[in-house]
Amino acid sequence: MFRARDAARVLACATLVLGACSPAKDPAAVSDAAMNSRWTRAGDAAGPGQWSGADGTSSVRLPDGRVAWFFSDTYLGPVNPDGSRSGAGFVRNSLVVQDGDRLTTVPADTPVRPPLGTPGWYWAGAGHVEGGKLVEFYHRLNGSGADFDFTEQGVALATFSLPGLRLESVRELPQAWPAPARTPVMWGAALFDEGSWTYVYGYRGHLDRLDRPKWLYVARAPRGHVTDVPSWRYDTGTGWSADPSRAAELPTPVDSGFGMARVGDGYALVTRRPSADLGDGAMIAYLAGSPAGPFREADSAVIYRAPEVSSGWFVYQARVHPELGGHGRIVMSYNVNTTLVDGQCVPQNLRQASVYRPRFVSVPLGVFRRGYAAPPARGVTVGPGWFRTCPRL
Structure with missing residues (x-):
């Protein structure tokens, strides 16, 4: 007969020594099917001048509940029935507004361009709302764009009106060009609010190495005053300085775009390795244990x-999207890209539009623990016609 004390033993086994009685499943990050489907549907249904794919992918929750999505290189225009792009428009950055399930490309005053006479183009960084305005960091780069020969040149702050999202101003931040073979500090790669401060994260690239590594920099501004650059304080490694x-x-290697998240009582800087x-x-x-780190490989x-x-x-x-998380998880995204087919014809991004779009991942808080290693990834299926013969130019 199954007695009460037997039930208690079973309950104790389930709650106190889970895994001794049955295998415990380790938490793991998984593809966010709802978010990925939303952007797939929008991209496949794009009309003239509408978003069909991009990289960059940063987001800001607006006061009225909408989400502003900032992208860098962007394809605009329809996708063919076979999933390819033809005659697609291309811009260096774009803005899409999410209102519930509806995604709308903002055409007015975008893409954001450097001031007249300033070389290069802008790619999107991080943004937030302050003083009744939407503020977005942009990173200025220059080069031909072929074979990744572009180089970071400077940082700008763009201000958009709310709720209309009209571009009001673009202001380049003062930058002293650093020592040879170094880029300026690319501030605004990520932002994070904590207490009375907004932390502003950046990186500096080392151009004299083949892998062009990027290293972390941290500053902070009084909350609500990110646009007041003289109010920033900079992490010196031993304290904070107005200089x-x-x-x-800092001895923390990062990618050109990364994100910050609050995880329990601590903090996580999320980046592609x-x-x-x-x-x-x-x-x-x-x-x-702090938004300023230290962020060490040993604690990753x-x-x-x-x-x-x-x-x-x-x-x-x-990048991290805090407005999409909750219930014991965070949502992050990453970008996917390709190279030319045999170096001879159109990019693969034109042949299969679904490639060049952000991927969203739901990450349980349980994986944010020192030494955790995600399981190996399964491959993805390459669409039909992917390896068709490429006509010579």
Whole structure:
């Protein structure tokens, strides 16, 4: 007969020694099917001048509940029935507004361009709302764009009106060009509000190495005053200084786009694992007790492995979207891209529109623990016609 004390023993086994009685399933990050489907539907249904795919992918929750999505390189225009793009428009950055399930490309005053006479183009960084305005960081780059020969040149702050999202101003931040073979500090790669401060994260690239590594920099501004750059204080490695020249290059390698999240009583800096190999699909979290770190490899976790790399695609720029999380998880995204087919004809992004779009991942808080290693990723299926013969130019 199954007695009360037997039930108590079963309950104790389930709650106190789970795993001794039955295998415990380790939490793991999984593809966010709802978010990925939403952007797939929008991209496949794009009309003239509408978003059909992009990289960059940062987001800001607006006061009225909508979400502003900022992207970098963007394809605009319809997708063919076979999933390819033809005659697609291309811009260096774009803005899409999410209102419930509806995604609307904002055409007016976008893309954001450098001031007249300033070379290069802007790619989107991070943004937030302050003083009744939407503020977005943009990183200015220059180069031909071929074979990744572009180089970081400077940082700008763009201000948009609310609720109309009209571009009001673009202001480049003062930057002293650093020592040879170094980029300026690219502030605004990520933002994070904590207490009375907004933390502003950046990176500086080292151009004299083949892998062009990027190293973390941290500043903070009084909350609500990010646009007041003279109010910033810079992490010197031993304290905070009002002198930007004293900002320390911290021993934390990062990608060009990354994100910050509150995880329990601590903090996580989420980035694609920095590597010269763009086929490294590992997304890592540096764990720390403060928004300023220290962020060390010894205190990190591999929270996800992007499956797209198994198809020869590459991934980059993991970012966190706090407005989409909750219930014991955070939502992050990363970008997927390709190279030319045999170096001879149109990019693969034109042949299969679904490739060049953000991927969203639901990450349980349980994986943010030192030493965690996500399970190997399964491959993705390459669409029909992917390897069709490419006509010579």
